Amino acid sequence: MVLDGVAIAAEIKAEVKKEVEALAAKGIKPGLAVILVGEDPASQIYVRSKVKTCGELGIASTMITPDASISTEELLKIVDGLNADDEVDGILIQLPLPKQVDTKRLLEAVRPEKDVDGFHPINVGRLQTGKGGLAPCTPAGIIEILKRTKLPIAGQHAVVVGRSDIVGKPAAMMLLNESATVTVCHSKTKDLAAETLRADILVAAIGRPGFITEEMVKPGAVLIDVGINRMEDAADVELYFPGNTARAEGFAKRGYTVIGDIDPRAFAKASAYTPVPGGVGALTIAMLMQNTLTAARARRALA
Numbered sequence: 121m122v123l124d125g126v127a128i129a130a131e132i133k134a135e136v137k138k139e140v141e142a143l144a145a146k147g148i149k150p151g152l153a154v155i156l157v158g159e160d161p162a163s164q165i166y167v168r169s170k171v172k173t174c175g176e177l178g179i180a181s182t183m184i185t186p187d188a189s190i191s192t193e194e195l196l197k198i199v200d201g202l203n204a205d206d207e208v209d210g211i212l213i214q215l216p217l218p219k220q221v222d223t224k225r226l227l228e229a230v231r232p233e234k235d236v237d238g239f240h241p242i243n244v245g246r247l248q249t250g251k252g253g254l255a256p257c258t259p260a261g262i263i264e265i266l267k268r269t270k271l272p273i274a275g276q277h278a279v280v281v282g283r284s285d286i287v288g289k290p291a292a293m294m295l296l297n298e299s300a301t302v303t304v305c306h307s308k309t310k311d312l313a314a315e316t317l318r319a320d321i322l323v324a325a326i327g328r329p330g331f332i333t334e335e336m337v338k339p340g341a342v343l344i345d346v347g348i349n350r351m352e353d354a355a356d357v358e359l360y361f362p363g364n365t366a367r368a369e370g371f372a373k374r375g376y377t378v379i380g381d382i383d384p385r386a387f388a389k390a391s392a393y394t395p396v397p398g399g400v401g402a403l404t405i406a407m408l409m410q411n412t413l414t415a416a417r418a419r420r421a422l423a
Contacts, residue, residue, distance in 0.1 A: 121392040123265050123344075125402035132264065132406040133177060136413050140178040143416065150416035151180040152210040152236065152408075153202045157195070157221070158188030163214050170212070173405050179412055180207065192222045199229045209416040210236035212408070233419055236411040238290070247290060250297045254411050259291035261403025262323065262344055263298065271321075271342055271392060274299035279316055281305045281332065281381070282325035287346055291323055312336070324381035330360055334386040343393035346400050347381030360384055 140150060152174055156167045167183060174181035184198060202211050211234045217223050227235075232242040238256040246253035266273055278300040282288035288304065296302045305315050316322055316336040324332045325346035337343065351357060357377055361367040361384060371377045380396035387393045394400050416422075 121269075123269055123392055123394045123399060125261070125265060125394060125399040128265055128268050129261075129402040129406035131268065132403070132410060133173070136406075136409045137177045139413055143413075143422075144178060148416065148420060149178070149180050149207075150210075150412050151182070151208045152212065152412045153182040153184065153205075153208045154212045154214060155184045155186070155195070155198060155202075156214045157186050157190060157217055160216075163216075167214055170405055170408060173409060174412075177409055179409065182208070188218050189220075190218075191220065192225060195221060195226055196229050199226065203229075203231045203234065208234065209419055210234055210408075210412040212236055234415060236408060236415055238411070239285070244285075244290070247293050247297075254415060255294065256286060256290045257404045257407035257411065258287050258346060258400060259294050260407045260410075261400055262291055262346070263294050264403060264407070265344070265394065265400065266298075266321070266342070269392065273321070275301070276320040277301045277303070277318055278321040278323065279303045279305060279319035280323045280325065281312070281316065282323075282327075282346070284325065287325040288323075291325065291346075295321070295323075322382075326381050328381055329356075329379045330381070330383040332382040332386060334383060334389060337382075337386045337389045339389050340391045341389070343382055343387065343390045344400060345380035345382045345394050345396050347379075348396060348401055349379050349381070350376050351379045352376045 154167055154170060156163060171181045171183055202208050211230045213226060227239045230240060232240045235243050235254055238254045243254050247255055278295040280288055280292045283304055283306045292302045292304045303315055305312055313336045317338050319338060319341050321342045323344040327347055329349035329351060357367060357371050360379060367377055378397055
């Protein structure tokens with residue numbers, strides 16, 4: 121079964137839009153502020169998509185675009201202003217930031233109740249203790265995919281490959297909160313295949329194209345592929361997507377294709393899997409919109 125992230129994201133956005141319209145009837149309009157430092161092309165595309173989605177759902181959006189030379193102190197002043205702005209419910213700082221900026225200090229300066237990325241230590245602590253709050257968008261999207269397709273989580277053995285603060289660690293914690301038995305693997309794990317072969321739910325979030333091979337997957341496992349990697353070698357496209365005419369044509373047109381962290385040939389062994397593209401990545405912006413709505417309601421004691 122293909123787990124259609126695009127369809128699930130559309131479902132979540134429709135729910136958010138309906139709730140935003142209900143708040144509008146009460147004179148309340150949720151607001152999201154995005155800080156985009158510099159002119160990184162990938163970040164610009166991503167931020168424009170976020171702003172566009174806000175408009176479609178009725179959420180007010182503000183984009184602040186300081187120059188790449190900005191200092192940590194100058195950015196902290198911007199964050200302080202947004203923290204104090206009552207019309208801003210969510211603050212998102214687009215990563216990565218320039219090298220001269222203290223990213224950790226900046227993320228911790230965002231008030232926890234406006235931290236729609238779920239990165240603030242207080243929100244991390246709330247996630248760990250199962251008290252809810254604002255959770256990181258990509259891991260939250262993983263849970264939504266599993267729940268909305270009625271795939272069991274409780275009692276399942278979930279293996280998360282990757283321990284980043286943005287995806288791996290919070291995904292493991294959210295699966296644990298849903299009563300899965302969780303193993304977290306990383307670059308120092310001995311005999312990774314022995315661990316992944318035990319997984320009922322296998323989450324790959326390591327940023328290495330096609331790293332999880334068919335031999336590392338238990339028959340019938342649910343495969344959640346978080347990776348999005350550019351593939352620019354025609355020979356690799358033929359290796360990983362043999363006989364896939366659509367992939368070959370897309371590669372010929374653009375000069376690249378995208379592949380996840382799981383070898384697509386492993387999907388044949390799975391009971392369900394998220395494709396790349398069209399899987400987990402499609403949920404990230406939808407969950408950001410959900411978090412912005414959640415923040416707006418909580419700040420007005422409507423949650």
